[in-house]
Amino acid sequence: MRFSDFLIMLALLTGTAAAQSPAEITEIAKGFYSDDISLCVFDISLCVFDPALSDADLAALTRVNDGAHPWRQVSTWRVLHAGETVGAVFVDNVKGKARPITYLVAFDMNGEILGLEILRYRESHGGEIRSPMFRGQFEGKSYASTLRVGKDIRNISGATISSRAVTRGARALATFMHLLRQEGRLQ
Amino acid sequence: MIQLHVLSVILLLLLTAGFAMAQESSTSVGGYGELHYNEPEGSAKGQLDFHRFVVYLNHEFNDWIGFYSETEIEHTYVSDGENSGELSIEQALLEFRPWQNYGFRAGIMLPPVGIINLIHEPPTFHGVERPNFHRFIIPTTWREAGIGFYGAPLHNLQFQVYAVSSFTADGLSAGSGLRGGRQKAIRSSTADMGVTGRVDYMPMLGLSLGASFFTGGLGHGTPTLDNAGLTMLAADARYTAGRLQLRAEGAMVSISDAEAINAVYDNMVADRLNGWYAEAAYDVLPFFAETVQQLFVFGRYEMYDTQAETTGFDPIEAYDRSDVTIGLTYKPAANVAVKLDYQLFDDARDADERGQLNAGIGYAFF
Numbered sequence: 045m046r047f048s049d050f051l052i053m054l055a056l057l058t059g060t061a062a063a064q065s066p067a068e069i070t071e072i073a074k075g076f077y078s079d080d081i082s083l084c085v086f087d088i089s090l091c092v093f094d095p096a097l098s099d100a101d102l103a104a105l106t107r108v109n110d111g112a113h114p115w116r117q118v119s120t121w122r123v124l125h126a127g128e129t130v131g132a133v134f135v136d137n138v139k140g141k142a143r144p145i146t147y148l149v150a151f152d153m154n155g156e157i158l159g160l161e162i163l164r165y166r167e168s169h170g171g172e173i174r175s176p177m178f179r180g181q182f183e184g185k186s187y188a189s190t191l192r193v194g195k196d197i198r199n200i201s202g203a204t205i206s207s208r209a210v211t212r213g214a215r216a217l218a219t220f221m222h223l224l225r226q227e228g229r230l231q
Numbered sequence: 232m233i234q235l236h237v238l239s240v241i242l243l244l245l246l247t248a249g250f251a252m253a254q255e256s257s258t259s260v261g262g263y264g265e266l267h268y269n270e271p272e273g274s275a276k277g278q279l280d281f282h283r284f285v286v287y288l289n290h291e292f293n294d295w296i297g298f299y300s301e302t303e304i305e306h307t308y309v310s311d312g313e314n315s316g317e318l319s320i321e322q323a324l325l326e327f328r329p330w331q332n333y334g335f336r337a338g339i340m341l342p343p344v345g346i347i348n349l350i351h352e353p354p355t356f357h358g359v360e361r362p363n364f365h366r367f368i369i370p371t372t373w374r375e376a377g378i379g380f381y382g383a384p385l386h387n388l389q390f391q392v393y394a395v396s397s398f399t400a401d402g403l404s405a406g407s408g409l410r411g412g413r414q415k416a417i418r419s420s421t422a423d424m425g426v427t428g429r430v431d432y433m434p435m436l437g438l439s440l441g442a443s444f445f446t447g448g449l450g451h452g453t454p455t456l457d458n459a460g461l462t463m464l465a466a467d468a469r470y471t472a473g474r475l476q477l478r479a480e481g482a483m484v485s486i487s488d489a490e491a492i493n494a495v496y497d498n499m500v501a502d503r504l505n506g507w508y509a510e511a512a513y514d515v516l517p518f519f520a521e522t523v524q525q526l527f528v529f530g531r532y533e534m535y536d537t538q539a540e541t542t543g544f545d546p547i548e549a550y551d552r553s554d555v556t557i558g559l560t561y562k563p564a565a566n567v568a569v570k571l572d573y574q575l576f577d578d579a580r581d582a583d584e585r586g587q588l589n590a591g592i593g594y595a596f597f
């Protein structure tokens with residue numbers, strides 16, 4: 045193999061998901077809060093290996109993830125309005141059938157979901173989860189909700205894997221939000 | 232020199248594996264499988280068969296190019312004996328998605344006709360065996376090499392359209408319909424290509440409607456079969472509301488110049504095949520326990536006729552068939568299904584119905 049082939053291979057293999065631009069996130073968040081909000085990067089990591097999270101938190105997260113390994117890196121923003129924190133916006137990836145689905149969830153200070161948006165959908169089937177009919181179901185849901193497909197979230201036939209993946213993600217983020225509020229880290 | 236080549240391939244594979252692990256999310260595996268027990272009425276003992284064992288191997292090259300594959304072993308192993316199973320590549324394709332809502336695919340793919348050819352993981356359908364409609368009218372699992380375009384012009388409207396290899400006339404048959412005519416992407420003839428496509432529409436949450444088609448020539452250069460061709464039209468609907476699931480599908484296959492095909496191959500091919508089924512399922516577990524598990528009671532009625540219209544000979548009544556299936560699907564987890572059902576097979580002859588008991592387990596993971 046020539047070295048140039050190797051470099052091409054390397055380039056192909058190391059391609060990573062495009063980052064979401066802050067402008068795009070801000071525009072979407074405005075729809076859920078108001079036009080005069082601003083976002084600032086949250087100065088805590090929500091990675092569950094964060095040493096600040098207790099064993100009980102970890103157990104809670106493992107539980108909401110159905111026992112699956114809960115590691116993931118979540119991008120987080122504090123939402124500011126007139127100098128006050130009015131909510132939090134999370135951008136996360138969940139795995140669909142084969143590829144990641146990038147989505148955003150906006151919470152108010154009570155931990156309730158103001159809205160869920162699909163930022164990038166990469167699979168060839170199942171894109172119906174981008175429909176407002178599906179996403180609207182998450183409004184008002186929180187840590188206290190069941191947040192399960194077939195229970196309080198209605199399934200989309202033909203997009204079951206994607207429906208479940210995003211619902212599982214929203215359930216985990218609602219738990220993150222709950223923990224942040226409980227520990228007073230949003231103030 | 233050959234050794235060097237092999238070495239470099241091995242090195243490449245190792246590097247690929249290394250980077251895949253380092254990247255964590257760029258390569259993913261998954262799969263599904265199903266173990267079946269079938270006991271026809273009157274037989275003393277039934278048969279156990281690990282019908283399908285499928286492995287998915289997928290890779291993301293970057294944010295817009297992905298590889299997707301399914302490799303299948305049917306009936307556990309492959310030998311050159313009579314009882315051999317089958318090892319096959321069900322899907323192997325590259326997806327290019329340069330735009331947010333539109334993309335291309337090329338490779339071995341599943342023509343998107345009907346529901347189950349495309350979405351066939353055992354926990355996604357009721358009954359141990361796939362509906363016979365999906366065996367005799369739409370010949371699942373149906374795979375061909377092809378290339379095409381897909382997209383979502385609206386949030387609730389998606390389409391896909393592909394050029395794929397067409398069926399061959401010599402493989403069509405009176406009783407099994409199109410199954411033997413599939414080329415399966417093995418040195419497929421491209422003398423007659425086919426076009427297939429599907430539109431998915433979600434008018435409201437819980438209701439999904441689909442329309443799909445395939446059309447292609449059959450002759451592949453055989454002199455008298457220039458006009459031989461096949462067109463398949465299908466429609467499907469799925470509805471879920473709470474614990475209720477409803478689904479219905481229908482399809483019609485028209486074969487042009489069947490007379491000429493029969494003159495060449497003497498295989499009693501019909502001018503028209505058609506079939507449909509309707510199915511209802513209800514999750515009864517909440518009556519007994521508050522749980523995320525599900526227990527569906529379901530019933531399905533299907534009719535399928537591989538000789539609905541013929542020219543030059545009378546249709547064989549035994550091929551005008553109908554099945555009733557009733558059973559249970561227990562899902563202790565969303566992607567694990569334990570199934571039990573009873574089927575009654577009937578046809579247009581006066582003979583008695585035949586029964587069959589089926590039990591099975593199935594799983595899928597992604």
